[in-house]
Amino acid sequence: MIRLKCLLSVLIVGLMMLAGTAMASESATNNSEIGGSLIRPGDYLGQIMISLLLVLAIIFIGAWLVKRYGRFSAVADGQLRVLGMLSVGQKERIMLLQVGSQQLLVGVTPSRITRLHELAEPIVIEEQDQTTVKPSFSQRLQDALKQRYTGENS
Numbered sequence: 001m002i003r004l005k006c007l008l009s010v011l012i013v014g015l016m017m018l019a020g021t022a023m024a025s026e027s028a029t030n031n032s033e034i035g036g037s038l039i040r041p042g043d044y045l046g047q048i049m050i051s052l053l054l055v056l057a058i059i060f061i062g063a064w065l066v067k068r069y070g071r072f073s074a075v076a077d078g079q080l081r082v083l084g085m086l087s088v089g090q091k092e093r094i095m096l097l098q099v100g101s102q103q104l105l106v107g108v109t110p111s112r113i114t115r116l117h118e119l120a121e122p123i124v125i126e127e128q129d130q131t132t133v134k135p136s137f138s139q140r141l142q143d144a145l146k147q148r149y150t151g152e153n154s
Contacts, residue, residue, distance in 0.1 A: 008061070015054060083125050096123070 083103070084096040093108045094116070105117040 008065070012058065083123070098122075 079100050081098040082095055083098050086094045088094055091110050095106050095108055097104045097106060101122070103119040103122045104115055105119065107114045107116050
């Protein structure tokens with residue numbers, strides 16, 4: 001990922017230097033003419049379009065790289081999990097975190113995170129089977145719409 005960022009940075013700097021030298025040579029030829037013609041926007045339309053296409057290409061390449069290689073590598077490498085959460089206010093929560101083999105109870109507010117307790121004995125939380133989990137609102141809405149459409153067609 002770091003190699004990719006470096007390569008992209010070198011590519012951008014190189015293109016900027018190329019555009020700078022082209023503009024410098026053009027201004028030198030224009031300055032040699034005394035009493036040259038007026039500047040017309042149509043003369044620079046090609047440069048404007050190339051610059052716009054270059055910026056759009058950089059944006060699309062950056063988006064593709066983020067999509068392809070992921071945003072950033074995980075710091076905890078999957079060793080940090082949220083086991084449970086309880087809302088105790090509008091923006092305050094109590095969370096049970098699994099950090100490696102330790103379990104921590106933390107309080108989370110908009111301005112800080114405080115360790116409330118470190119559990120001596122880890123709590124075993126069983127993974128819920130998808131068949132026992134209540135369907136989400138979106139799933140229930142889709143089921144209701146399917147029933148409605150199949151009821152109208154029969």
